[in-house]
Amino acid sequence: MDAAVFLISAAIVLTGAGGVLVARNPVHAALFLVQTLFGVAVLFVLQDATFLAAVQVIVYAGAVVILFLFVIMLLGVDRAEDLGVEPIVGQRPVAAVVGASLLGMLLIALLVSVDGPTGAHAANAPLGDAADNTRLLGEALFTDYVFAVELTAILLTVAVIGAVVLARRVRGPLAPLPVVVVASVADDGEQGDDGPPDVAEATDVSDEGEGA
């Protein structure tokens, strides 16, 4: 029974992840992300981490992804990205190699090892069953780890203030974004002797700017 739930959840997670990877439309990608998060929440429940499962759904799927969608709508970045072209030479092979090696090595580390994880059992925070999970988590957080909790509070405050400051509208004319043609790794060599591009010279999108 557990195995069936696990396999189905795993399938949901992986298809969602694959969808994020290949979705051209960012809204689709966000939705696929929600799918993955749900799957992970189910897996949390299977592990008796009920509180986390709830938090995962409420915070991650409910707030973070909504935030993503807000930004997508705000910026109008809903046009499709052309996945067929890769401007940086060698990026896809490198990505493939990195992904494959990471996967391979993690699997080796996990599956070939004989003794399994070698951590010691906890001294002061034993795992209870599913019903007690919230209470135990709360006790541990607000007695042993209370400083960390306070720090996360500060962190969140700082993040909020930072986000407000970063994203506000600036009055007056905006400095234009420097326009640089995507320089591939191949033709960097010939242009190597020039300095950084002059910011003041840049114009807006429609111009074909000079590669520095």
Added chain:
Amino acid sequence: MVVTTSWYLTLAAILFSMGAVGLLTRRNPLIMIMCIELMLNAVNLTFVSLGSELGDLGGQLSVFFVLVVAASEVVVGLAVVVAIMRRRQGATVDDLSVLRG
């Protein structure tokens, strides 16, 4: 079949690799942040699995904090993306190479 910890860990490894590949491959900054979220989820899954195997609440506590930090990171990251990207439609990460040396 009994679902052992290694199943969860395998799944987490696959999820993590897919997130890494996506991060290196996609050009849209928002989707790149989503791939980062995938990787963080994989890590969370690993923490919880190992915590439950060892009978240690520390795994779930770690996930708690990872969640908080990830959320704040997404907030700030999206604010930065907004600040940069609102100037131009259809901008991709490749257009931001002012720091080339």
Added chain:
Amino acid sequence: MLDLVWLVPAFPLAGFLILTFGGRRLGEPTAGWLATGAMAGSFLATAGAFYDLAGRDLHDRRSVTTLFEWVPAGDLTVDVGFLADPLSLTMCLFVTGVGALIHLYSIGYMHGDADFRRFFAYLNLFAFAMLMLVLGDNLLLTFLGWEGVGACSYLLISFWFTDEANASAGKKAFITNRIGDWGFMLAIFMTFATFGTVAYVDVLDTTAAGTVATSTATFIALMLFVGAIGKSAQFPLFLWLPDAMAGPTPVSALIHAATMVTSGIYLLTRVNPIIADAADWVPTLIAWTGAGTALFAATIAVAQRDIKKVLAYSTISQLGYMFLAVGCGAYVAAVFHMITHAFFKALLFLGSGSVIHGMDGDQDMAHYGGLRRLMPVTAGTFVIGWLAIAGVPPFAGFWSKDEILAYAWNESPLLWAVGLVTAVLTAFYMTRLVILTFFGRHRYADPRPDEVEEAWASAIAVAEEAVVAAAAALAAAVTASEAATDEPDVAEAVVAARAAHEAAVLERDGIVASAGERPELPALALYGAPDIGPVADRLPDQVATRSDHHPHESPWTMGLPLVVLAVLSVLGGLIQLPFSTATKRLEGWLEPTLFGNEVHLSVGTGTLWVLAAVAVAGGAVGILVAVAAYLQRRVDHRAFEQPILADAWRFDRLVSNFMGGPGRAGFEATANFDSTVVDGAVESVATMVKAEARLLRRFHNGLVRTYAAGVGVGAVGLVVWFLSRTSF
């Protein structure tokens, strides 16, 4: 007094500094007297130190006075100190003594020269450097003096540097010396590497104790010999000495006869333990180089016309004798000959300077002749010097040269034969010099070849003008006759003009024919005035001026040193008479410095007498042949003066061709190697860095995804590393 031995070089140094910074107030003759006074003070200090040292016990005669530490460089410490032992004080005595006399002489010789003060400043600087060379207690200090005398030699040879030839001669001397200095430097390096010190006391005592490997001693001895060849003008580095005669005569006397050129022999004598420990072929090489050079230079001196060049080659030849002595292990004989040579060669040079001074700068012996009547003091002292160098007993040169020949016989009869032939040639060419200068008829009033040419040319020119004038007169007469055709006077005038024209042409042709047929003027008009023919009255005015203006004797400042040196040339032999151990005073005096390396003569007394007699006979033969050739008319002198000898066996040209051809190719190849390979290696480092940077710069494209890929690759690397360290 031995503690004050530092005064010996300090006096000339003070003289130099005062003269350099004393400004124009020190003109003539104060500068000269100041410099001479400094040298005299130095001589007195040396005499005091000598007296002190002689008062000591025989085996205690070595005193080191250290002034301060000069080079404190880790393992190498070199002090400025003075080693006062018999050898160095002997050298100092004659350097300062003869030097003081030459300073006195220069006051008269350089009278009227605009650079009077500079001359004496350089002379004092030279004396300082020479005394540091001799008194230094370590190889480095000797090298300091070595280089110093080389530099002063350059300064003094090219003293009248506004003439290109003088400047070139100075450069030639310096550069040739430098080649020898390379050997000296290698020897210093090896000495330090072997002994850990360069001080004579330590090096020589260690070597005398017999703990030095033969190969090391051979290398050091050989390199010091190379240095000595350069400084003492032996083959093949002798080229600079004849050219160095371009300097003023006192310079030639001081530097190139008495002091600087003997520093090579001093050096070899100083390191005699090292030569004794070297391989056997090293002294043989030294002896044969000396003997060969002596003979070589003597052959060249036979055919020279410049009086100073004869003396220069003579110096090279006598230095060859000293090297021969060193090579045969006869260090005492070498030092003895060095001392007597200083006396008589300085005397000869100063005498020649007096002659040149009297002849207003003319150095060509073809223009001398019969000067003994006009310069009696010069002639008298010069004759004494001549007898000394020709080896006529009982003058000083006979004793020293005979001792060298005895040791040469002891070593090898062949060496002795070379020495004997050289002695004969020495007697010949010195007699030739004396006869040409002081005896025979006065040739200074004779017209010179270029003046005779001028006379003939003027005669021909006058005749040409006469022809032209006659032709013009003829043309005028013809014109007049055509204008007035019937007057008989005009017709007669035409006939007369035509006759006059023909006469003028005839006369001109006659003169041209005589000019073409006239006999060659002799190079040396020994026996009668040259026959100039009909142009005697056309000679330029300077001929008449010359015959009116007689060569004159020199002032007392020049005459007194000549007399003193003449006395020393007569009495100099007394310091080492070979008759018994008691009379061999120099040998006894120098014994502490020789560490027992003096070769013992294994020749019987009877053989010695025979050798001496043969040497005297050889000298007599040389003198008589020269008299027969140059004074009486029995032998044609041109048989001896072969052009190849006058050209110094074309050795100069050989060296120039080599240096200009293969030498230059070698230099350019080395320069190219340096700029291409050596500089290229350094620059290629920079080029490689640039290439590497260009390669690495491609990763700095500013794109986030490239950097992310880098992070990913790094993470993979880390995981691989951790995995490789675990065991499953």
